[in-house]
Amino acid sequence: MVTLEPCNHHGRTPPCRQALLDAGIARVLIALIDPTSREEGGAARLAAAGVDVEIGLLADSARTVLRPWLHSLDTGRPYVTWLYEVDAEGRALTASETMRTLYRTTTDVVLDEAGHLSEGVSAGHGKDAFAIPAMTVDEPAQLLAALHEGGTRSLLLATSPRTAQRFLEAGLIDATTFHVPHPARPTTNTGEAALVYDAFVIDRVERHGDHLRCDTTVLLPRIGDQT
Known part of the structure; x- marks a missing residue:
């Protein structure tokens, strides 16, 4: 379970979605899609790799946590x-x-x-x-x-x-x-x-x-x- 969609780009750190794939994670629950996602986004890449992706769980709570950002x-x-x-x-x-x-x-x-x-x-x-x-x-x-x-x-x-x-x-x-x-x-x-x-x-x-x-x-x- 993550509050924000795993990133799909290489910035100061490697892509988070790749870390999940490398760890063999089979299912990812995402509260909110990242409004700053680049290209197709981490959720789409995870799904394309066969990961079971669910979006929207506890979205309101995630918005509260991420409110300043x-x-x-x-x-x-x-x-x-x-x-x-x-x-x-x-x-x-x-x-x-x-x-x-x-x-x-x-x-x-x-x-x-x-x-x-x-x-x-x-x-x-x-x-x-x-x-x-x-x-x-x-x-x-x-x-x-x-x-x-x-x-x-x-x-x-x-x-x-x-x-x-x-x-x-x-x-x-x-x-x-x-x-x-x-x-x-x-x-x-x-x-x-x-x-x-x-x-x-x-x-x-x-x-x-x-x-x-x-x-x-x-x-x-x-x-x-x-x-």
Whole structure:
């Protein structure tokens, strides 16, 4: 069972479909066809070689796992997650270094409160190392476009709420992860001091010690959307 169709080309590594054939695999379950497949695609080559290929199993779950990568293909920019903390009064605060370290490995690049970019994880299979552009957070759209061009597919935004607001206003934040003390006083507003902004849809809440972790999806008009 694989989330994405085995590749059919030789890049930084040999084709994945050839590795499966060499291993004598008789049946392959593929959740999603690779939208970047070259030539006829790995699934077709496997089937032509006599492998039993099934496509579409757990496709929705695979889309969730691959959401940042698929999103970057569709939009031409990284999938942006705003990381922040909330105080006892419900005000959004800049994520601490401890929190940034905790989530660093879930993303390609981290943008911190000082405007510094750092690599989240090492470049993976089929991906070149990204190039850090000489831009500031005052140009969020250009910054994201340049990072995408350099190979970045996901960005963890760990800036101040004021800086994150620039991304929000431009429709350039896709999700958030924040920590709030437990118990907390939930508040909802559109200002800088907010626990949950009006455009956020809460996907998951989990308790971790003396705080809650909340994950949300941001429903904002995207640049280029038709109205």
